[in-house]
Amino acid sequence: MPIGLAVSTVIFALRPDSSRPDEPSILSIPLVRRTRDPFAGRWSLPGGVADDDESLADTAARKLYETTQLAPAYLEQLYAFGDVDRAWSGRVVSVVYWALVRSELADQAAEGENVRWFAADELPDLAFDHNRIVEYALWRLRNKMEYSRIAHAFLGETFTLAELRRVHEIVLQRTLDPANFRRQIESSATVVATDEVVSGGRHRPPRLYRYDTTIRLADNGPLGG
Structure with a gap:
């Protein structure tokens, strides 16, 4: 069985949350709503199938910009997730990138019906194994902060x-x-x-x-x- 290759991106920013007036900023990430199956209507990390004509980092940057209009100064590879049963269409390996951005850059992200910022620690049930991916990214971020x-x-x-x-x-x-x-x-x-x-x-x-x-x-x- 052929193995598919995808990329996803976790972007962290400190942003205000209107539901928490006592907290000036919270750790947030942008998510995109899937418009087709599998998991149509569910939120997921920005990303998609890797392009044969560009590097994984370039694909991650392009997919991120296409969905959120965010163009961080850097994207660094975080981890590769490749459990056998993580996708319905067969085995798919996702190479995950991450970046940290300042609030003023995060404010440039295109928000709408299908793109929204969420509190990183209070996410809904995401598509695929993206909750697990974010949990790992959070662990790495907090570990490195020390x-x-x-x-x-x-x-x-x-x-x-x-x-x-x-x-x-x-x-x-x-x-x-x-x-x-x-x-x-x-x-x-x-x-x-x-x-x-x-x-x-x-x-x-x-x-x-x-x-x-x-x-x-x-x-x-x-x-x-």
Whole structure:
């Protein structure tokens, strides 16, 4: 029996949720509604059958743009899912890519009847084994948050330590002690204090930081080299 090859993409972004006014942002992913069988009407990850004339990464990027209008600066391969019974039409191997995008890029995603953002931890019953794929992607993301500089993909070029801590809290789903977090970040030597501060507040203006791109970490996560 021939083996089919498909690609899917998991995009994570921090976005506001109108149903949670007390939470400024939550970890979210875009999903697309299937318009044909199998699983017609169910939500799924953006993707489709791999194209013979392009690389898997190019197919993933093209399918993602066609469905959501999102064009992240990078897509990195996450994992290959190939259980024998994962598709109805025969054995299909899905090569999954992922990316993290800032809120302003996520806001450019085309939303409508068949494209919608969902809270990553509160998904409906998805088509195929896409719930399992998202669960794995979430596990990888949270694991890497503990030891890599992956959080900077959600931030701008400069940021305050409070903003960086908030990204960790949203993704890890737990409150972090500000003093301990500051000590851990500063001792890691992965961020550099700039000469800039955030102006306009009534209190002492917080300093802006940036990631030290001269340091090559042992594991940069899905940000690549």
